[in-house]
Amino acid sequence: MKSRTTTAHRRSVQVTAVAAAVVASLSLTACGGGSGGSGGSGGKVKLSFSWWGDASRAKATQDAIAAFEKANPTITVSTQYATFGPYNQKLATQIAGGGAPDLMQIDWGNQSQYAQSNTLLDLAAGPGAVDISGLDPKFAGSGKEGAKQVAIPFGQATQSFVVDVTKLEALGVAVPKAGWTWDDVATFGAEVKAKSGGKLYGISDPGTTWAAFQSWLLQQGKQLYTADGKLGFGKDDLTAFWTMCDNLRKSGAATPANQTATLINGPAEDPLAKGTAAAEWDYDSIFASHAAATKDKLQLVPLPTIGGQTGMYAKPSMLLSVYAKSKHPKEAAKLLSFLVNDKAAGTALGTSRGLFPNTAVRQQLAATATGNDKVVADFEAANASQLAATPAAPPKGDGQLITLMQRIYGGVSFGQQSPEAGAGSFMQQAEQILGS
């Protein structure tokens, strides 16, 4: 999905020039420039705000917006939303056509690209200045491109293993504990496989997951990308990771290729929901969706370690940016600040986007959290001290590497290619994608 968005966008940029010429030659005067949905009437400022998500997030967002409008009677906010894939296609079109919303939720993978085309307003100073003193500076830094603060994280997620406690208890297998190693994963998987009579695998094979590979690199003090947006690892690293996954799969500790292939479809269709894997790598912000897809009791466990390092970090599950051409940058920044700092926003939003950005409000919310929210809040609190520094935003092309990883490891897991040969072709294609 993401890669399609990226290519569509690139194509869009090329035709923008043509579009601009057409529009100029028509010299239409009606309703010129600016952002979509702007224009004040009767002293009221009308803002547009777009985001992606499902229906439960729509409800939470509307409540937060209502709280903002109540506190700021001179501003009305119209929201627009769609689900992740379509949302990004629509946003790319809006940006290329010069009609993006005043405030928009963006994916971390698109941040560099939009920042380079000067689509995002600087939020550190000027009319769009937002107070982010209440956020962890390391985490807030994820929205920086060079010296500019182009986005503010709108929810914190952390890497984890989601574990099916009900199934493990039924088999008499102990739930993995913090500090477990990749060797423990192999023993754990083998035990699950043996005790279930081969019906249940230990974990969903993490070999297709780009972010799981990133965690594995961080555990060894390596980076996925260099500071200038090139690959930060070598062919040997990827070969070692895939060989480890290959062995897990061959020994029966991880799911076979045909089941691993369903991982890309989201929590409702993956091996954990289908009851064929006892644990699965994912962000803790997805926990509620995993819980909704099964009747079993689930729990979050920190990642397996290498040398005591978990490689987990505070990742922005999504970010908020103000459109550079917005007619009301001040009001848009005000809404942004409300959504990431205000207690009322935090209460309305819950954990539908991950943990609340403002740390003081986050702690207040954690104290009263229940159900799935409590599981996530407790997990984050327990691991806060273990987190590695948040890396810089991924470069343009990151989305394509995610799908490249899925495709090539797919071939490896179906036995068409050795891990080493797969890693070789991955490196070659990845360098081309990032070089362009």
Add this chain to the structure above:
Amino acid sequence: MSARTAPALPGRKAAARASSGRRTGRTVLWHVGVVAIALVVVYPVIWMLGTSFKPATEIVTSNRPWPLHWTLQNFPDGWHANPGVTFGKFFVNSLVISVLAVAGTLLSCSFAAYAFSRLEFRGRSVLFAAMVVTILLPYHVLIVPQYAIFKQFGWINTDLPIVAPKFLATEAFFIFLMVQFMRGIPREIDEAARIDGCGPYRTFLWILLPLTRPALITSAIFSFIWTWNDFFTQLVYLNDTEKFTVPIGLSLFVDQTGATSYGPMMAMSILALLPVFLFFLAFQRLLVDGATSSGLKG
């Protein structure tokens, strides 16, 4: 067709009587084969129908197309899935857009087709070629310039960017279809009309339009189905949830980063299929009529 095959039947019957056993065997085999293929084709629809009555936990865990525990809950759940607006509103919106699109396409494309097929004017063949070429342009190339223009008009977040182009004969495929059909109508008919005193407008209205009916019906059916199913245009131009159409509403059920509610989605998909199915059912007889009478050879 039928007139030509009818006399051949007695002969075939005689041959069949001679080897009736072998023939029965072959017929049975033929039917089994056809039914098997039909099942494969219909299976997704059956699965969709069954899934719309399944509880959430049963959908991905069981492979059988029909539910183990029947539930009707998916229908109200899907209907009220989006806060502040029901799926009924999406149906009304989709219906308005689709009906307007059909009206616009029929009106404008038949005019354009008449001009291309009957009227003599300078640059006709060049313009016709240019129009056909627009069929080949991928939609993604057009969307950004279109978006920029419609934004200048102040048409974003209205139905106009979706409906207005249909009234301006932008659907080259339908023009092409009608032109080809009109070319098959003998010119002697127009000439007779002209002798009786018809100008170009009356020739179009009284002579060509009624004779083009099969092509118009084909265009109406496809135009309706395409607009009803169109997702991307409606997604890009409509912002408010109250203005959403059925395809956008359905897409809201599947979020990779959130909960995917297959049950309500399938329930609403079944409902979304109904208008298309009914539309097709109502016009199917006319479509078949059109296909047979298109062999009009004077």
